[in-house]
Amino acid sequence: LAGEPKLLLLDEPLSALDRKLREEIQFELMQVQRDLGLTFLVVTHDQHEAMAMASRMALLREGALAQVASPRQLYEKPASRWVARFIGEANLLEARVCEIEASNIKLDVEGAMHSVADADHGLEPGAAVALCVRPERMVLHREQPLSGNVLAGEIVEIVYLGASVSWRVLCDNGALVRVVSQSAIVEDGPVRGARV
Numbered sequence: 001l002a003g004e005p006k007l008l009l010l011d012e013p014l015s016a017l018d019r020k021l022r023e024e025i026q027f028e029l030m031q032v033q034r035d036l037g038l039t040f041l042v043v044t045h046d047q048h049e050a051m052a053m054a055s056r057m058a059l060l061r062e063g064a065l066a067q068v069a070s071p072r073q074l075y076e077k078p079a080s081r082w083v084a085r086f087i088g089e090a091n092l093l094e095a096r097v098c099e100i101e102a103s104n105i106k107l108d109v110e111g112a113m114h115s116v117a118d119a120d121h122g123l124e125p126g127a128a129v130a131l132c133v134r135p136e137r138m139v140l141h142r143e144q145p146l147s148g149n150v151l152a153g154e155i156v157e158i159v160y161l162g163a164s165v166s167w168r169v170l171c172d173n174g175a176l177v178r179v180v181s182q183s184a185i186v187e188d189g190p191v192r193g194a195r196v
Contacts, residue, residue: 001036010042014049026052047087051075059083075134084132091138091177093131097123107131110173114149135180140167140189140196151177155194165189169196 001008013029014022030053033040044050050057051071059066059074066086067079078084081092095114099106100123107114109131116131123129144150153171160183167179167190181189190196 001032001038005038007039007041010040012044013042014044014046022049029053059086061086078132081130081132084130089135089178089180091133091135091175093133093175093177095129095131097125097127097129099125109149109151110171110175112149112151112173133177135166135178138177138179140169140179140181142190142194142196151175153177153196155190155192155196158189158192167196 010029014025017025026049029040032038040053042050042053054071056068057071057074058068061082067074067083069077069079074083074087078087078090084090084092093109095107095109097105098108098113103117105116105123107116107129114131140155144152151169151171151173153169153175155167156170156176157168159166163183164180165183169177169179171177
């Protein structure tokens with residue numbers, strides 16, 4: 001920093017640090033970046049680190065750019081199946097476009113009708129698509145809800161992760177999905193083998 005560069009290249013700057021120290025240094029680097037007004041180019045294989053520190057991320061796949069966007073855009077609106085699978089956890093469900101009304105799309109997700117609002121698309125009815133649903137956006141119900149997009153199935157695995165609980169659900173249509181909830185809100189959650 002003594003030479004007052006306009007761009008600072010950081011190649012895996014936190015890789016040798018333990019988790020707690022890594023998080024502390026992330027915040028320190030972000031503060032230095034803000035205080036000095038420098039542009040940092042950070043190369044990392046750690047997704048959490050990249051998403052925490054970046055204002056824009058570039059995902060490389062086989063030497064080519066797969067997508068360049070803000071961390072939120074990469075996570076919420078991945079440009080491809082590969083990006084959806086690469087960033088965080090993703091349930092990818094095969095679907096077919098049935099009907100398009102303005103920005104709302106009705107999809108047949110392996111025999112179950114679903115509606116997706118505010119969808120960016122250039123799709124036509126009949127098109128095959130993949131629906132990406134993040135595990136934390138899914139909710140388990142013991143009884144079928146009166147409205148909303150619903151998949152029915154059986155819990156095949158439960159993993160307690162401290163801050164969260166992860167369920168794997170084998171859906172009646174054959175899809176295997178993951179559902180994640182904060183453990184603080186799950187007191188008496190469904191058990192393995194339960195229908196949800």
